[in-house]
Amino acid sequence: MSNDLTWLLLRNNNSFLVKRVPEGPVFSKEPGNLRNLHSAKYSGLVNNKTIDVSQLPNGAIQVKSRKAKTTPHTIAKAHHTTTIRPRSGGRRALGITSSFARRGYRPDLRTAALSRVSALQRAQREPKAPHARKTRGNKSKAAAAAAAATA
Template sequence: MSADLTWLLIKNNNSFLVKRSGVQFSSEAGNLLNKNSFKYSGLANKKTIDITAAPSGRGVVVATRKTSVPAFKPSKGYSKVTLSKGVRKSARSVAGLTRAGYRADLRQAALARVSAVLNSQKPVKASPKKSGKGIRANKH
């Protein structure tokens, strides 16, 4: 089935659609910005990039959909790579993947997603306790 026909069928009704306060979001795999639009759809497009946190809690998993996989073998339709060397190397790998002719229009969204996932995995720094100023603050 063509991507356009698939999009026409699923754009208003699918199980991943989230409608909140007049805006439509989509929670499907392969949708980098979670927008309900044809460009970012992970269901309608033949080529998609999915960036998620690694199960170990360190790094990201980049999954790309292969185009020449038979319909009766859906599990073999994705190639997955775990990137855990750091922010710069992960971003460089994803940028190279998108630049190589595989959805170059999604490069900025993919890099933003990698950055957001890796920043969410950083430990939270403990903020220093603020000391009060003045005579009353120093009295105990």
């Protein structure tokens, strides 16, 4: 079945639709949808070539692409999988996502895949401790005077 016919059948009713606001955008939770937007371009169910970015339990990020000649319901051999180790830098993510574009495998999804990988890496980072704030102006003069008076 062609991608266009599949989209016509699935666009109004599938189990992954998220309709929160009647006038707002319609989102989708399907695997392989990088932007989570309900559109034919980003749909993981409709397109033969999809890129799926997910986080593994050990903290690694998995970038999975479907081989073009397979159906969405085939076995694991129908996917090409690349893993980005935890705490890897952004250059590694850029290299992996741009490798898909260099091979001609959905170059239009490169920025979406890179933003998804970057967001997952950003979520893994431990937040920095806030710096101690210095008192400035009249408050610091008053604090210095109080410290001198007690000493």
